[in-house]
Structure formats: structure tokens, C-alpha cells
Amino acid sequence: DASDIEKGTYPHYMLKEIDEQPLVMRKIIQKYQNDQGELTIDQEIIDAMNDADRIYIIAAGTSYHAGLVGKQFIEKMAKIPVEVHISSEFGYNMPLLSEKPLFIFITQSGETADSRAVLVQVKEMGYKSITITNVQGSTLSREADHTLLLHAGPEIAVASTKAYTAQIAVLAILAEVTAKSRGIELDFDLIHELGMIANAMEVLCDEKEEFESIAREFLTVTRNAFFIGRGIDYYVGLEGALKLKEISYIQAEGFAGGELKHGTIALIEEGTPIIAIATQESVNLGIRGNVKEVTARGANPCIISMKGLESEGDTFIIPEVHELLTPLISVLPLQLISYYAALHRDCDVDKPRNLAKSVTVE
Numbered sequence: 209d210a211s212d213i214e215k216g217t218y219p220h221y222m223l224k225e226i227d228e229q230p231l232v233m234r235k236i237i238q239k240y241q242n243d244q245g246e247l248t249i250d251q252e253i254i255d256a257m258n259d260a261d262r263i264y265i266i267a268a269g270t271s272y273h274a275g276l277v278g279k280q281f282i283e284k285m286a287k288i289p290v291e292v293h294i295s296s297e298f299g300y301n302m303p304l305l306s307e308k309p310l311f312i313f314i315t316q317s318g319e320t321a322d323s324r325a326v327l328v329q330v331k332e333m334g335y336k337s338i339t340i341t342n343v344q345g346s347t348l349s350r351e352a353d354h355t356l357l358l359h360a361g362p363e364i365a366v367a368s369t370k371a372y373t374a375q376i377a378v379l380a381i382l383a384e385v386t387a388k389s390r391g392i393e394l395d396f397d398l399i400h401e402l403g404m405i406a407n408a409m410e411v412l413c414d415e416k417e418e419f420e421s422i423a424r425e426f427l428t429v430t431r432n433a434f435f436i437g438r439g440i441d442y443y444v445g446l447e448g449a450l451k452l453k454e455i456s457y458i459q460a461e462g463f464a465g466g467e468l469k470h471g472t473i474a475l476i477e478e479g480t481p482i483i484a485i486a487t488q489e490s491v492n493l494g495i496r497g498n499v500k501e502v503t504a505r506g507a508n509p510c511i512i513s514m515k516g517l518e519s520e521g522d523t524f525i526i527p528e529v530h531e532l533l534t535p536l537i538s539v540l541p542l543q544l545i546s547y548y549a550a551l552h553r554d555c556d557v558d559k560p561r562n563l564a565k566s567v568t569v570e
């Protein structure tokens with residue numbers, strides 16, 4: 209409950225929760241480690257993963273965006289096909305299911321009615337489920353067969369930040385442990401990489417003035433903003449756009465870089481801010497081409513790239529981390545830029561209009 213959690217010296221819960229992310233990463237590593245220093249997950253959950261021929265991730269809002277990243281992890285590491293669905297759609301528009309589906313519900317609060325409605329339906333159909341949640345004993349946690357906890361501590365700000373990165377970290381661990389159980393060798397040590405993530409998050413949390421000035425430069429007067437990326441960066445762009453619209457009320461949308469030319473580019477005007485994310489070597493040239501296309505039409509590009517892939521004129525360069533795990537880092541600038549954009553526009557950062565922390569009606 210908000211009244212029990214102190215903001216301390218922070219002006220807003222959101223800023224406090226952004227700053228807690230390195231700590232949450234370390235807590236998750238600790239909670240999911242066994243005595244031998246290996247990542248571990250309840251064997252029944254791993255068995256359920258291995259029994260499935262297809263995994264269906266069901267979620268809403270920010271949790272849905274974490275699910276998109278989770279799909280990449282489970283498919284690339286554990287080699288199980290994954291579909292990600294918005295819970296409010298899945299309920300009445302269920303796709304043709306595979307023979308042995310497993311359902312993973314991602315929900316910070318564990319109380320989202322749209323997600324719960326799907327859980328009730330798939331339980332009736334006799335399917336197994338896992339809930340990934342921040343709240344032990346929450347409705348979706350109680351009603352699913354298994355629960356994986358986020359260990360992020362209470363999240364009070366309506367705009368989700370530390371729960372998103374916690375969801376991604378737990379999904380990475382789930383993918384890694386499942387991969388190992390299937391005899392799949394990974395060429396990196398996830399515990400080590402998540403430790404590097406925590407360090408990189410700390411570096412970004414110390415750069416607040418930088419993000420405040422980026423927000424001032426790009427988002428003070430604009431009426432809209434577009435986020436572009438390719439692959440995993442596209443998914444982070446969707447989350448960046450959601451953060452910005454939730455708290456600053458700037459109309460923001462995330463697009464796949466290559467899709468812009470098929471319509472959206474018509475919206476580009478002189479000075480339209482385009483926030484481009486470039487953390488993936490395989491699509492670095494492609495996304496930079498997209499930046500050129502919009503810049504040629506008057507857009508004001510804000511490029512967030514990763515060390516090793518940077519180009520002259522990039523707005524901010526994040527520290528280098530493992531290419532699969534970049535969403536854990538690239539989202540921080542977007543969270544902080546949104547925060548400052550909202551602040552500069554005198555918005556109620558922690559309690560934006562029309563939104564609730566958990567939506568318990570369908």
C-alpha cells in the first residue's frame with residue numbers, strides 16, 4: 209500500500225522505482241540461484257515447459273511488452289515456439305491452439321481482470337498455467353498451477369518500470385533453465401550477464417541530468433513522438449511509447465523501423481521527434497537507414513545506441529551488454545526521458561489521469 213512505502217528523498221515513486229532497478233536485478237539473481245551458484249527454477253515448472261509444444265504468453269500493457277521480449281528468449285534459448293497475446297483480445301478471439309499448449313500469464317499486480325478471464329477459460333479447457341507476478345498470493349498467482357515471483361518490491365507509480373525489467377530478467381532465467389534441462393548449451397553465463405546489467409543500470413541511473421536535457425530538447429513542445437527500432441529494439445520502442453503517453457500525454461507510438469515507409473512516414477513533419485533505438489548489430493544499418501529517411505523529411509532524431517554500434521551524432525550511448533539482454537538497459541533512458549518530459553509538462557507523474565495501477569474490470 210502506497211502509505212506504507214516511503215518515497216524518502218525522491219519527489220516521485222516513479223523515479224525511486226527506476227533507481228531501484230539495479231538492486232532488483234541483484235535480488236532476482238540471488239533469489240533464483242541455488243547453493244551451487246546455478247540458476248534454478250522449480251522442477252515442476254521446467255517439466256511443464258518441456259511438456260509443451262507451444263507456449264502462449266498472455267498479458268496486458270507493460271507486461272505484454274515484457275512478454276514480447278520473453279518470446280525471443282524462450283525461442284532463441286530453449287527452442288520452444290511462443291505466441292504473445294493481449295489478454296483482452298485472447299478471451300474472445302482465441303487462436304487455434306497447438307496440441308499441448310502451456311500458458312504463461314505475466315502480470316505485475318496479479319489482479320488484471322482481462323488476464324484472469326483468460327486464465328479461467330484455459331483452466332476450464334484443462335491446460336496448465338504459470339503466473340509471473342510481483343504479488344505473492346495475488347489472484348492470478350493463486351489460480352494458476354505455478355508462480356514465478358518478480359521480487360521487485362511494491363511498485364506504487366502507475367507507470368510500470370522496475371516490474372518490466374524484473375519480468376524480462378525472470379523470463380531470461382526461465383528460458384535459460386529450460387534450455388539447460390533440454391541439453392542446449394548456451395554460449396554465455398546468464399548470472400554473469402545479469403550482473404553486468406545491474407552495473408550498467410547503475411551507470412544510467414547516474415546520468416539523470418543528461419536524460420532531463422534530452423527530454424527538454426526533444427519533448428517540451430511537441431504534440432507527438434515516434435519510437436522506432438528493429439527486432440528486440442522495436443519491442444522496447446513500444447514500451448518507450450507507452451511510458452511517454454501514460455505520463456506526459458504526448459501522443460506517442462512505437463513502430464518497426466522498416467514499416468514506417470508503409471504509411472506512418474506521412475505523419476513526419478518539421479521537428480517531429482523520432483526516438484530510435486539501435487542496440488542490435490544485425491539491424492544497425494537498417495535502423496540507421498530509417499533514421500535517414502525520417503530526418504530527410506524534417507524529423508528531429510534522438511538516437512539511443514549501444515557502445516560498439518554507435519555513430520557520430522548519436523544522442524546517447526548505453527553501455528555494452530549481451531545482445532539478447534539489451535532491453536533491460538535500453539528501456540532505462542526511455543523511462544527517464546518520459547519521466548522528465550512529464551515533469552516539464554507539469555503532469556502528475558505517479559498518478560496519471562484516467563489510469564489505475566491495476567485494472568480489475570474487463
Ligand code: G6P
Pocket residue numbers: 268269270271314315316317318319320323366367368563564565566567
Ligand atoms: C494497467 C496499468 C499498466 C499495466 C497493466 C497491466 O493498465 O496501468 O501499467 O501494465 O495494467 O497490469 P499487470 O498488473 O497485469 O501487469
